[in-house]
Amino acid sequence: MKKKTISGKKLFLYLILTAIFSVAVLSVAVIYFRIYTAEVSDDSYSRTFSHYYAMITDDYKSSFWQSVYRGASEEALEDGVFVELFGSNLTYNYSSEELMEMAISAQVDGILVAGNGREEMTQLIGRASARGIPVVTMYSDNEDSARCSFVGVNGYNIGSEYGRQVIRAREELLRLAEATGNEVWTGQNKRVTSIAVLFDDKTSAYDQNVILSGIVDAMSAQMKNSEFDIRTVAVDSTNPFSVEESVHSVFMEEQVPDIFVCLSELDTTVVYQAVVDFNMVGKVKILGYYDSEKILDAISRGVVFSTLTVNTDELGRFGVKALVEYSEYGNTSQYVTADVIIIDRSNVAEYTKKVEEDEE
Amino acid sequence: MKNKIKNIPLSVKISGIFIMANIFSLVVIVVLLLGINSLSRRMEESYQDNLHLNEAIEALDNLQRAMTEYLNSKSTDSLSDYYSREQAFSGMVQELNERITDRTPDRMERNIKFMSEDYLERVAETIEAKRGRNIEKYRTSYEETNRQYEYIKAYMRSLNEERFAENSARYTALARNFRRFEFLAMSVMIVVLLGSAFLITGLTGTIIYPLRELARTADEVSNANFDVELPASSGSDEVGRLNTAFRKMLISIRDYIDRLRTSMENEQIMQKRELMMETHLKDAQLKYLQAQINPHFLFNTLNAGAQLAMMEGADRTYEYVQTVADFFRYNVKKLDAPVTIEEEVNLVDAYISILNVRFSGDIHYDRQVDKRLLNVKMPGMILQPIVENAVNHGIREMGDRGRIDLKVYRDEDRVYISVRDNGKGMSPEDIEKVVACRWESDEKKSDGGGIAMDNVISRLKLYAGREDVVEIRSGGSDQGTEVIINFTPHEDEEIEDGE
Numbered sequence: 001m002k003k004k005t006i007s008g009k010k011l012f013l014y015l016i017l018t019a020i021f022s023v024a025v026l027s028v029a030v031i032y033f034r035i036y037t038a039e040v041s042d043d044s045y046s047r048t049f050s051h052y053y054a055m056i057t058d059d060y061k062s063s064f065w066q067s068v069y070r071g072a073s074e075e076a077l078e079d080g081v082f083v084e085l086f087g088s089n090l091t092y093n094y095s096s097e098e099l100m101e102m103a104i105s106a107q108v109d110g111i112l113v114a115g116n117g118r119e120e121m122t123q124l125i126g127r128a129s130a131r132g133i134p135v136v137t138m139y140s141d142n143e144d145s146a147r148c149s150f151v152g153v154n155g156y157n158i159g160s161e162y163g164r165q166v167i168r169a170r171e172e173l174l175r176l177a178e179a180t181g182n183e184v185w186t187g188q189n190k191r192v193t194s195i196a197v198l199f200d201d202k203t204s205a206y207d208q209n210v211i212l213s214g215i216v217d218a219m220s221a222q223m224k225n226s227e228f229d230i231r232t233v234a235v236d237s238t239n240p241f242s243v244e245e246s247v248h249s250v251f252m253e254e255q256v257p258d259i260f261v262c263l264s265e266l267d268t269t270v271v272y273q274a275v276v277d278f279n280m281v282g283k284v285k286i287l288g289y290y291d292s293e294k295i296l297d298a299i300s301r302g303v304v305f306s307t308l309t310v311n312t313d314e315l316g317r318f319g320v321k322a323l324v325e326y327s328e329y330g331n332t333s334q335y336v337t338a339d340v341i342i343i344d345r346s347n348v349a350e351y352t353k354k355v356e357e358d359e360e
Numbered sequence: 361m362k363n364k365i366k367n368i369p370l371s372v373k374i375s376g377i378f379i380m381a382n383i384f385s386l387v388v389i390v391v392l393l394l395g396i397n398s399l400s401r402r403m404e405e406s407y408q409d410n411l412h413l414n415e416a417i418e419a420l421d422n423l424q425r426a427m428t429e430y431l432n433s434k435s436t437d438s439l440s441d442y443y444s445r446e447q448a449f450s451g452m453v454q455e456l457n458e459r460i461t462d463r464t465p466d467r468m469e470r471n472i473k474f475m476s477e478d479y480l481e482r483v484a485e486t487i488e489a490k491r492g493r494n495i496e497k498y499r500t501s502y503e504e505t506n507r508q509y510e511y512i513k514a515y516m517r518s519l520n521e522e523r524f525a526e527n528s529a530r531y532t533a534l535a536r537n538f539r540r541f542e543f544l545a546m547s548v549m550i551v552v553l554l555g556s557a558f559l560i561t562g563l564t565g566t567i568i569y570p571l572r573e574l575a576r577t578a579d580e581v582s583n584a585n586f587d588v589e590l591p592a593s594s595g596s597d598e599v600g601r602l603n604t605a606f607r608k609m610l611i612s613i614r615d616y617i618d619r620l621r622t623s624m625e626n627e628q629i630m631q632k633r634e635l636m637m638e639t640h641l642k643d644a645q646l647k648y649l650q651a652q653i654n655p656h657f658l659f660n661t662l663n664a665g666a667q668l669a670m671m672e673g674a675d676r677t678y679e680y681v682q683t684v685a686d687f688f689r690y691n692v693k694k695l696d697a698p699v700t701i702e703e704e705v706n707l708v709d710a711y712i713s714i715l716n717v718r719f720s721g722d723i724h725y726d727r728q729v730d731k732r733l734l735n736v737k738m739p740g741m742i743l744q745p746i747v748e749n750a751v752n753h754g755i756r757e758m759g760d761r762g763r764i765d766l767k768v769y770r771d772e773d774r775v776y777i778s779v780r781d782n783g784k785g786m787s788p789e790d791i792e793k794v795v796a797c798r799w800e801s802d803e804k805k806s807d808g809g810g811i812a813m814d815n816v817i818s819r820l821k822l823y824a825g826r827e828d829v830v831e832i833r834s835g836g837s838d839q840g841t842e843v844i845i846n847f848t849p850h851e852d853e854e855i856e857d858g859e
Contacts, residue, residue: 014562021555022384025548026391032544046461052470081545082460082467090518102511105478106471 023102023266051079053323054086054103057138058096063292064265064312067112068138071316072112079324083112100124104131110323111135115142117204121228134326138319139310140207151336155207155311159214161308161340162261162287166195166215167222168287169259169305174249176282193228196257198235198267208232211263231257235267244270251278258284265290268307272298291343291355299348306344313358314338370567370598381556388552389524392545406531412452413520417513417721419449420476424509427483431490431502435534442487450480452489465526468519472512479508574606586614680717683710698823701768701777702734704743706764711744713749723755724763733768734851735773739823744814745841746779752784756839776847782840791832820845 027121040352055072057065069085076083086108087099094102096113097120103111104127115121115137125145127136134148141150170193176182197215199208212232219228233250236242247270250257256278261269268288272295281303286294288307298304317339325332343351368376426442429435454474455500457466482505489498531797580588590607662685669677687710690703705727711726747764755762767778786794797814833842 014559014566017562018380018559018675021559025388025551025555028548030391046463046466049460049462052460052467082462084467089468090514091521092514094514098511099593101507102471102475104517105475105508105511107474108471109480301678 001314008338012201033084049080049082049295050249051081051109051327053083053110053112053320054106055083055097055112055319056086056096056103056106058116060085060088064290064310067312068316068319072176072320073316074313074316075320078303079320081109081320081324085322097124100128103132107131108133110327112138112319112323114138114143115140115147115152116202117207121145134323136319136322136326137214138315140203143206147334149305149334149336151315151318151322151338153315154337155210156214157337157340158263158308159211159216160218161214161342162197162211163215163218163221163340164220165287165306165308166228166259166261169287170223170228171256172305174284187353192226193259194257195228195230195259195261196231197248197261198230198263198271199232199235200237200264200267202237203263215261235264237264237266242269244273247271247274249282250274250359256280260284261287262278262289265292265295268292268295268304272304275303278319291341292349295341296348296352296355299343300352302345306342309341309343311339311341313325367596373567373597377560377567381560382538385552387554388548392548392585395541396538396545398535399541403531403538406534407524408521409523410527410845413516413523416449416452416515417520419445419452419608420509420512423449423483424505427505429486430487431498434490446480446483449476453477453480465519465522468515468522470516472519475508475512479505479512479599482508514683519832552674567599570603570829574599574603577610578606581610586610586617614636630732633701659685662688669793682713683713683717686710686716697740698737699740700734701729701736701738701775704738704740705729705766705768707735708743708747711747712764722760723751724760725766726763727766727768729766729768730770733770733775738775738847742816742820742845743779745776745813746845749813750779750781750841750843754785756783760782772846776844776846778844780840780842783838784841785839786832786834786841787836788834793836795830795832820847822849 005354020129026067030241032319041108046254053072053076056067059065060069066348067084072083086095086103091284094322096116099110100113100121103122111133113121113135117140123186124146125147126139129146129148135144135148136149136151138150139152139246141152143150173193195211195215216230219230233246235246242350243266245262251274260271262271266285268290269292273289275281275286285305286298286303288298288304289309291307291309295304295307318336320340322336339349367804385472423442423445430438432438432440432807451478453473453841456476457469458473459466460470482501486505488497488503489501522628546817549695577590584823588610604783614640662681664676665682666685668676669681687707690710691708709725709727712723716723743766747766750764751762756763761782763782765778765780767776769776769778794813797817817830821827823829829845829847831844833844
């Protein structure tokens, strides 16, 4: 009798085991399958945004604009807005104006554009705002346009900073001359310090003047006007190699300037290369622009005296903030200034470290 | 539930298990196939959006061409062509995504959509201007649409490339997953196979279990062990029925054996009882005979007679009575213990002398006895009955011619006693009967109190432990009879060799 129940129970147990086993195997298979297929379809990972801003610049590949974009993007994400470096996904390189046209046509919710002072751009800005798209110019302005705000650095401030750096550079040149007993610098007929300010031909005359007056004002405060000779060098930036040609021609002149003030990243690197090529390291001081890795490296090696950089992160953030503010309240501050940072040998290590941390 | 399962026929159970295992495998295979199917479909779909985009680009080209054609020719055909192209392109545009996500292709699609809508509007304006012959307007408008057309196309191409890169990555991922899935499917199949094997083995084992038990029990039964534990009955499937039949058979066999045993026992008891009855009868007969002859009384009486005869001086009477007394005294003795040959011979002497007095005739009695054998033990009451037989059946009617010879001699280890008469003799048949102890009934009755030959022979046989204790020789009618008995003295007796 006992055996009978055990056998029955066994049978029952087997049936239950079968059920559990089959369910387990099937569910494992199904779960694995789901996981594997879910891995492939990344639709679920995308996030949807309510607003869409386009950031437009001629030179979206430069680390300067990439850095600005990072700042803008971070700020936008906080506000539920997506900022796109417009045109970066396109196969062809389009000019700012063309990209503007596209952005307007695509009815984005806002445009951040690197102003260039050109009439065509001004018109496009007008067209955008006519179609209800607020435009913020960044870094350089199109003053007469219908832009809602300009976020940039104050040209005069930049000039003043450069002026102070020129004085410091000159002092160092003098110290070096005294140490080496160089007659040209120490003798009765002390030579006039020659300063070359390299302007991009894209930069508006107005901007050039503002920066230049900033430099001159800062220098005049500490030096006699007879002690320095300042001149501007127009750098042809119409094609990728013309910059190098322009700089080269300066170095071919009889009197090479003592101090170069470079107002773009490219100018800085080209001048730096020329100084090395012409074996004039130490004799020529370079005041650079922007904090690219190459420039920072040159500072730490003493080839570039100092560099001036805009707080790009701030620039991007302020731009997005202005747009958000404008779309929310219909108005915003017309003029927003981002900070300027001076990097020289004393703080380059610290700055490099900070940049690396940010990029991570 | 359990019983229901138990009552299902064995064939159904076993096939059920296999069907279940197969269905299970089938389900797994179907699931795996569905997975493979869905994966391959997704792989096929990978480049689907590229195809759609290409179609959209073509539609855009067509529209642009149609518009240009109309602006060139202003023909009705080109206008209707333009309308159909416009319809086709705007239909495609409608399907585009307009969500803003962090996925680049999504946003590109959105931009294309809005740009296309803008473009369509502008195209419509251009066509309208052309129809209205507003030359200035349609020229600028046309330039603008051309630019937009280029932009959109560029955007579409870029998106196509973007998509292609993405789809390629996805395709690669899918292909990798496909291989992984292949491995997974293989593993699952192996697991399922093993599981099925395990289940089938287990379940079949469970179902076959009663059959095995039955086989074990049958083995034991075939080894003549009928007291095995009966196999458990298990439902009413084939095994269950077999089990039940086996149980019934076993029980029947046990019953049958029991009945057989009882009847055999009964028979034995009956036989025993019969034997007992016979013994008791004999016993009763003996008691009866003993009661008839009270030897003590007879002996005392005869003693008294002898004394009386002596007192009266009748010597021969005294002697006769004394002999008779001696004869009876021998009978009084307990005869269950062996006696000596001498005592037996003396008894024969006494018997013959009594007879000679009784029948006033002379029986010629002669004896030759090896005196060394006188002390040899033998059963009592043997010789006298033999002699009595010889007298009664052999020489009774011969008057004084009758003779009895008694011989006691030894040959090797046996002692021989021969009683020979010269009387009527015996037929071989009778001899055979007597020797075989089949001489009974009528003889008994006619003779009364004597001790029958069969008794003598039986006792001798018992004493000797052999069959050939008696030999009867007769030459035929009137040729006399010789009865020779022989026995082996028991080992503790010593034959006197002295004289």
